[in-house]
Amino acid sequence: MLTFLLTSSTTHGAIIRSLDEMKVLEVPISQEGLTRIKVQNDRILHVFGNRGEYVLETDETQGQIFIRPMLLPREDLKHSPSIPLTLTTEAGFTQDLRLIPSHQAPETLILKVDTELAQELAKEKRLPLFREEVEEVIQACREERIPLGYKEVPLSLSTLEGPYLLRREIQGQKLRGLTYRAQNNSSEVLVLSEPELAHHILSRGKDKITRENRSSPLIALLISKKTLNPGEGTDVYVVVRAN
Template sequence: MFGLEDLGTAQYVVFAILAVGVALSLAALLWVRMTGFSLVGLAMLLVSAPAHADESILAVDNGEVRCTASQRDLTRISLKDDQFVAVSKVETGNPLEEFSLVHEPTRGDIYISVPEGYLRPNVSFFGTTQKGFVYKFTCRVEGDEARQVFVANADVEHPQSPATQFPSQASVNERAVGLVKAMFEQRRVEGFEISDVARAPVNVGAMKVQLITQYQSPTMAGRVLRIENTGSEAITLTEELVAQGAIAVSISNRNLQPGEATAAYVVVPGREI
């Protein structure tokens, strides 16, 4: 087992949130949720702000698109560099729960309108595109203005980098080094299944440890861990403390002050993770 200190430092940032009062209005609340170091390195930022008539959304194939549809006017949904070829929705039989969904064939856009007195808080339907993507739309109904929603496919806009491949003659240690590097760079690895659903943290003494991402193959597995010092004194992390019996361990910051967190990258043999 060995450390890989030259791979860089993964930082965890805690955003301070300040609500500012404005005369004759309610304070706006800015909320930030930090998910820790994950495969996609994603931090979600939600800001309370007035709705705008146009929305631009990145969507993934077979994913859900959440948007806003006009309550009293038309809503147009348009695809970037693509067209709708089919739309599907459920017929309820209740006129006050039905909405109109029209496919315009020239540009491939769709138009939504809801009747006066529409009872549901949103409209929901599926759209299939010329490039073969399928999106589920869930759009809340509000406002009097006409609206436009522009949808682009995330994989087309931001193609993933090629998966890392290990040479067939690479040793176990060389593969472990390559896997740690790939986890740090958030890259796919040929032959590894990736799961980035964070698990519930566990407390180990003064440490809070959370599995953020795991890479799994038949012969080797990798873990991305978030480790936080929840105690009142500084702690020093070692490879043995983080993961006994591992092939390789890299710790971004070994010395944690109270309240600080760091990332650790662990490679273990076999399917057990």
């Protein structure tokens, strides 16, 4: 399994970093000159940030950008704030940057794409998911049936842990349907939320997001009843990618 490089290297006037969508990359840039930013074997599509903090020039032909902080007096350079920037690419990657203005010569920032991550993204694009497919899996989970092309998967003991208990799983070629049981064992009203459930799913088991597997498999979820009185329970239906 390939892993991301956690350090940068500088060679021939270039700073090379690996794309890492799970973290903000901090990179020093020249205060005076234009810093070129490009993504290896990809093209920058959109740039998001506070335009009042920098001067930006785009090269749409090559899919790269040139950026320079707004000029400040030399004595104020050490107080110059960092520049938060978010880039999206044609291949579907998103990268958050924190650019640190400093008194140095302009260099090129090259963002490298992890080979395995690029292959996973290309695979996802070759297997488009349609709304009807996702809705069919949700409905099959609610009716506790197995759709054509799916099979029921035995559950491991590790899934029998709260606060959400996985009680059923079906798997097809592209999608998996999961049925969780949420139970309010407290003496107060419990309000369920999609973000909390998503965090629970993506932080454990086979769907856990790790440094080696950073592509979120979560596609859709449905909470049957969001507000649970003490002693009440409800089912939660989730659709994730099979691979």
